[in-house]
Amino acid sequence: MPPDSNVAKKSDSPVRVEARHRVRLMLTCLCDIYFGEVGISTVKILEHLNCEVLFDKEQTCCGQPPYNAGDWSAARQVAGLTMRALLESEDPVVMPSASCAAMIREGYPVLYEGMMHPEVFELGEFLVHQLKIRSWPVTTANPPAKRRVAFHRACHGRGIGLTNEQEMLVGSLPWIQLVRIAQGEQCCGFGGAFCATHGAISAGIGMEKLHNIMKAGAEEIVSGDMGCLLHLDGLIKKNKLPLRTRHFAELLAEAIAP
Amino acid sequence: MKAKPVNHPAVEAFARQLAETTRDSVRATSVKVIESRKARLVDAFPDLEATRTQASQIKDFVLANISNLLSQLEMKCRLNGVQVHWAKDAESARKIILDICKEAAPDGGTIVKAKSMATEEIHLNKHLIDVGYNVVETDLGEFVVQIDNDTPSHIVAPIIHKNRREVAKSFEREGLGPYTESPEQLAAQARKHLRERFVEAKIGISGVNFAIAESGRLVLVENEGNSRLSTTAPDTHIAIMGLEKLLPSEADLPLFLKLLAGSATGQRMTVYTHLISGPRRKDEDDGPTAVHLVILDNGRSKVLNGPYKDILKCIRCGACSYVCPVYRQVSGHAYSHVYSGPLGAVLAPALEGIEALPELAKASTLCGACEEVCPVKIPIPRMLLQLRDEAMRKGVAENPIPWTLFTFGATSGLRWRTGLKMLPMARIAKHPLKDGWTEFRELPKKEGRDFRKWWNGRS
Numbered sequence: 234m235p236p237d238s239n240v241a242k243k244s245d246s247p248v249r250v251e252a253r254h255r256v257r258l259m260l261t262c263l264c265d266i267y268f269g270e271v272g273i274s275t276v277k278i279l280e281h282l283n284c285e286v287l288f289d290k291e292q293t294c295c296g297q298p299p300y301n302a303g304d305w306s307a308a309r310q311v312a313g314l315t316m317r318a319l320l321e322s323e324d325p326v327v328m329p330s331a332s333c334a335a336m337i338r339e340g341y342p343v344l345y346e347g348m349m350h351p352e353v354f355e356l357g358e359f360l361v362h363q364l365k366i367r368s369w370p371v372t373t374a375n376p377p378a379k380r381r382v383a384f385h386r387a388c389h390g391r392g393i394g395l396t397n398e399q400e401m402l403v404g405s406l407p408w409i410q411l412v413r414i415a416q417g418e419q420c421c422g423f424g425g426a427f428c429a430t431h432g433a434i435s436a437g438i439g440m441e442k443l444h445n446i447m448k449a450g451a452e453e454i455v456s457g458d459m460g461c462l463l464h465l466d467g468l469i470k471k472n473k474l475p476l477r478t479r480h481f482a483e484l485l486a487e488a489i490a491p
Numbered sequence: 492m493k494a495k496p497v498n499h500p501a502v503e504a505f506a507r508q509l510a511e512t513t514r515d516s517v518r519a520t521s522v523k524v525i526e527s528r529k530a531r532l533v534d535a536f537p538d539l540e541a542t543r544t545q546a547s548q549i550k551d552f553v554l555a556n557i558s559n560l561l562s563q564l565e566m567k568c569r570l571n572g573v574q575v576h577w578a579k580d581a582e583s584a585r586k587i588i589l590d591i592c593k594e595a596a597p598d599g600g601t602i603v604k605a606k607s608m609a610t611e612e613i614h615l616n617k618h619l620i621d622v623g624y625n626v627v628e629t630d631l632g633e634f635v636v637q638i639d640n641d642t643p644s645h646i647v648a649p650i651i652h653k654n655r656r657e658v659a660k661s662f663e664r665e666g667l668g669p670y671t672e673s674p675e676q677l678a679a680q681a682r683k684h685l686r687e688r689f690v691e692a693k694i695g696i697s698g699v700n701f702a703i704a705e706s707g708r709l710v711l712v713e714n715e716g717n718s719r720l721s722t723t724a725p726d727t728h729i730a731i732m733g734l735e736k737l738l739p740s741e742a743d744l745p746l747f748l749k750l751l752a753g754s755a756t757g758q759r760m761t762v763y764t765h766l767i768s769g770p771r772r773k774d775e776d777d778g779p780t781a782v783h784l785v786i787l788d789n790g791r792s793k794v795l796n797g798p799y800k801d802i803l804k805c806i807r808c809g810a811c812s813y814v815c816p817v818y819r820q821v822s823g824h825a826y827s828h829v830y831s832g833p834l835g836a837v838l839a840p841a842l843e844g845i846e847a848l849p850e851l852a853k854a855s856t857l858c859g860a861c862e863e864v865c866p867v868k869i870p871i872p873r874m875l876l877q878l879r880d881e882a883m884r885k886g887v888a889e890n891p892i893p894w895t896l897f898t899f900g901a902t903s904g905l906r907w908r909t910g911l912k913m914l915p916m917a918r919i920a921k922h923p924l925k926d927g928w929t930e931f932r933e934l935p936k937k938e939g940r941d942f943r944k945w946w947n948g949r950s
Contacts, residue, residue, distance in 0.1 A: 260942055262901070266914060270939035276946075288946055291904030299894040301857060303879030307898040314902050343873065388858035392872075416522065420816045424856030426892055429927030431503040431854060436931035437514075437820045438856070467932025 254284045254364070259319055259328035259353070262294035263459040271459060274486035275329045275356055281372075281489050282364055292318045297336040300344065301425040309344050316341075316351075325363065326353040329482050331390035332458050334358070338393055355390065356482060357399035357457055368405040372490040379408045383451035384481075385442070385465075387458035388420050399457045399481045406488055412449040416441070423464035439468045443476065454478045498890060502817070502854035505825035516654045517644070517822045521813040524648075527757020528810060528864065532750070535759075546750055547868040550804035553737045554795065560704040560737050561786065567707025571769035573782045580789050581613035588615060588696070588729055591783055592624065595727040596693040599623040602725075603688055605711070605718035606630035607698025608646050608807060609731045609787055611829045615696070627688045629717035631681055638665050644823030644831065647755045647809035652822045685717065695721035695779070699732035700806075701747060702784070705740040708768050709784065712751065712761040719763055728779040730767070734786050735795075735803040747806065750866035754808035790842040798881075799841035799874050804867045805834055811861035811871060817854055826851060833861035837874045845878060849887040852878035892923055908943070 256279055264272040276286050296311030315337070319326050328334055334355040342348045360366045384400045404411045422428065422438025429435075443465065446454055454476060456462050462478040469476050499507065536542050553560060565575045578584030592602065602624050604610065616626045616637070628637040632649040636642060639661050643649030650658065655672050663670045668680035697718055701710040709730055711718050722728045738744060752758040771778035794803055812818045812832025823831030828839035828848070836855060840848040852875040861871040882888040900910040918934060928934065 264942060265907075265911065267935050267937050268939070269937075269942035269945065272942035273940060273945050290908070290943070293901040293904065293907040296901070299898060301876065301879070302892050302894060303853075303876070303881075303883040303888060304891070304894045304898075305880045305883070307894040310898055311901045314904075318904070343876070388856070388860070391863065392859055418860070420856050420858035420860065422816060422856060424858070426924055427853065427856055429924035430500060430890075430892070431506070431817075432927040432930050434503055434506045434817055434820045434854070435856070437506070438816045439931075441518075463935050464932065467928065467935060470933035471931060 255287065255324045256284050256359070257287045257289065257319055257322060257324045257326045259292060259295070259315075259326050259333065260288070261328055261330045261333050261459070263463060264329060265293075267463070268459050268480065271329050271480040271482055274480070274482040275327070277486045277489055278356070278360070278482055279327065281370070282360070282366065284364075287324065289318045295333040295336045295340075296344075297333065297340065298425055300336065300340055301427075305344060308340075312337075312341055312344055320351050320353070325359065327356055327359045328353065329356045329480060330458050330460070331355040331358075331387050331393060331395055332460055335389040335392040355393065355395060355398075355457065357402060358393070358395055360402060361398040366402065369402050369485055369488055371406065371488040373488050374490060376408050377487060379410060380453060381410050381412050381449075381451045382453045382455050382484075383412055383414050383446040383449055385421060385446075385454055385456040385461055386418065387456055387461050390457065403455055403481050403484055406484060409484065412451045414442075414449045414451070415445045417445075421461040421465055423460050425460070428464050435464070436468060439465055440472070443468060443472075443474060446476065447474065452476065455481050455484060457481050500850045500853060500889070501827055502821055502825045502851070505827075506821040509821065509825075512654060513652045513822055514820060517651050518819045520648060520651045521819050524755075524757050524813045525810070525864070528754055528813075529757075531757050531759055532753035535753075542746065542750065543866055543868050546746055546866055547804065549739065549743050549746075550806075550867045552739060553735070554800060554803055556739075557734070557737070557795065560739060561734060563704040564702055564707060564737060565786075567704070568769075568784055569707075571707045573707065573709075573769050573784050576783060576785045578785055578787045578789070581787075584613045584731065584785055584787050584789070585615060585618045587785055588731070589618065589622065591727065591729055592619065592694055595781070596624075599625070600694075601625045601627060601688050601692040602694045602696060603685075603692040603717075603721045604628050604630075604633070605695070605697035605713065605721040606633050606649070607696065607731060608643075608829060609698050609733055610696060611643060612733075612789065613731075613787070615731075627685070627692075629685050629688070629721055630713070631678060631715055631717075634681055634685070635661060638662075642824065642829075645809055645812055646807050646823075646830065646832075646834070652824065689720045689724045692721075692725045694727045694729065695723075695725040696729045696731070697722050699730050699736055699784075700751065701738045701744065702732055702736055703738050703741055703744065706768070708741070708766050710744065710748075711765040711767065712748065712763065713765075714756070714758075714762040716763060719765060722765065722767060723778050726779055727781045727783070728767075728770075729783045729785065731785040731787060734788055734791050735805075751806055751808050754810040754864065754866045794838075794841045797841070798877050799837055801869050802834070802837045802841055802871075802874060804869050805838070806867060807834075808866055809834075810864040810866070814860045814864045816856060816858060816860070821854075825854070833871045833875075837871055837878065840878055841874075845881045845885060846887050849882040850889055852876075852882070890923070911943075 260272045296308040300308035337353045422435040466478045576587045628634045645651040659672045770782045818832045826835045830838045
């Protein structure tokens with residue numbers, strides 16, 4: 234289906250979430266290290282929807298880097314901290330990354346045999362399925378200029394059953410035109426440490442994705458995972474391509490009145 | 492510090508020297524097949540998800556009851572007049588086949604072969620040629636592989652790495668006819684050459700797509716007609732199958748035929764479907780007088796009892812390769828094993844042992860596309876992770892990335908926060924992953940506000 238047809242009908246009035254939710258933010262290591270704005274946008278989005286956001290300062294990383302590299306004993310140690318810091322409370326845990334959510338939900342039960350799949354949420358998934366948001370409640374008085382955006386679905390989203398949640402919200406912004414990209418369902422080539430140990434293959438996959446995006450006439454790539462975007466942005470800058478990358482949380486936060 | 496010479500993993504090293512034209516050929520075919528797969532399977536089945544689940548469960552049943560089903564298959568085959576042989580490894584399989592050949596054609600001569608990955612696995616051709624047989628591959632793709640002294644680079648599309656011009660040049664070199672790039676004319680040239688081989692051959696060798704335990708029927712699918720000729724024109728037909736290629740009953744067949752054709756080539760049905768029930772009967776005019784079935788173990792029983800058991804559910808459709816972003820960049824030859832792509836990245840180390848192929852499972856982004864298209868829902872990404880863990884635990888991983896510093900930092904909130912403050916220094920520090928990143932990408936920079944500072948500032 235083309236992205237445009239996925240967009241849910243916009244409601245006449247902005248959605249109000251009446252019940253007050255308390256949620257715990259998992260910032261994710263990439264947002265902690267490089268992309269603070271994505272974390273800030275996530276908090277703004279959730280508060281805009283009447284959620285109370287808690288942030289545990291002891292949190293670090295979900296443990297996926299060593300897990301994917303095959304160092305499962307290291308991964309268990311890191312996962313142990315995440316479980317203590319975030320998973321012991323009753324509040325839902327929300328994170329701006331499908332990859333980290335997939336690690337916790339699908340990876341932890343592999344690391345710890347017999348463990349129930351922990352209930353954590355990727356941000357778009359939480360907004361659409363828990364808060365029942367179909368169309369983003371725009372409140373800004375100064376909407377940005379119209380622009381063409383390519384949405385990249387991060388592969389790890391499908392591991393936790395995500396489909397078009399993030400795109401639907403981004404596509405509901407009046408100034409965003411989502412374009413259809415060839416081979417859109419293909420991976421960006423990041424793959425964690427793979428992108429460095431198999432650099433030529435990873436860059437080859439990434440460049441193919443970027444060329445398909447440029448061919449579609451987009452100027453911006455939006456995704457829900459900073460891993461994909463970190464890699465694509467590195468390729469864009471090295472090759473001086475006329476593209477920029479944004480996390481979808483930043484686009485939604487842009488629509489909130491200051 | 493002197494820089495160490497770059498030691499790339501085998502698949503990466505292969506990708507770096509691969510011709511762009513090869514990559515283009517692999518990518519073009521892969522994209523095309525995945526698009527037809529979508530048209531034939533995804534859009535045509537009322538509920539593909541349920542269909543795949545059903546097929547997956549049938550294969551689970553096969554693996555759980557494999558001893559009984561194999562006994563049943565053997566008994567039914569014998570009743571049908573098919574001679575059954577058990578081969579515990581490649582060497583014994585070759586010996587069994589060679590003995591049959593010596594009896595059927597003691598003076599040598601031509602052996603025609605239909606496409607079979609099991610024969611590739613046991614390197615059969617070389618051994619038969621060494622003792623004087625004229626072994627001829629009759630599948631068009633395998634025929635090109637043979638005349639070029641190459642190996643298949645996809646389990647279904649053996650010459651996915653070649654373009655039409657390369658095939659045309661090979662045909663001209665072999666004197667098969669005047670140079671032409673027309674696929675129809677190339678096929679006609681091969682057909683003319685192969686027809687004579689079918690006539691003179693005393694023995695035909697094929698693989699098996701499905702062996703039905705209930706009836707002892709051997710099922711072969713193909714599109715060119717060469718399998719039909721290979722299995723019916725010569726007096727002796729030898730079929731070889733991996734012991735997992737079973738279906739419990741006849742009723743299971745339609746589902747698997749549809750899934751295989753749709754996944755492998757994006758077809759509703761293959762052009763030919765052969766149901767082989769035994770040798771020529773007394774009242775029949777043609778067909779082989781002897782049919783042999785060689786059931787190959789070659790490491791499969793060991794896999795069956797280990798953590799990678801699910802890979803034996805594979806029906807060899809090759810969709811996981813077509814859809815794999817890594818495979819599309821590197822072709823099948825990069826995997827240095829008969830079985831390539833995501834299937835091979837699990838099956839090859841599972842069969843050969845992690846010590847023999849410790850790095851193969853790392854040649855993956857873990858994107859999950861393979862599992863998503865797999866007609867029997869094999870959890871390939873999970874097994875790739877298990878293989879990485881096994882390599883690490885057994886200490887056979889080559890150039891493992893040290894996670895000690897990261898783990899030290901990520902297992903304490905305090906150390907993590909201290910580490911975050913020291914990160915600007917990391918930009919100038921050495922790290923085993925850094926060169927692989929910067930060769931193709933700019934290093935990331937911290938952009939915008941810091942989350943923790945912002946959070947602390949508002950409360």
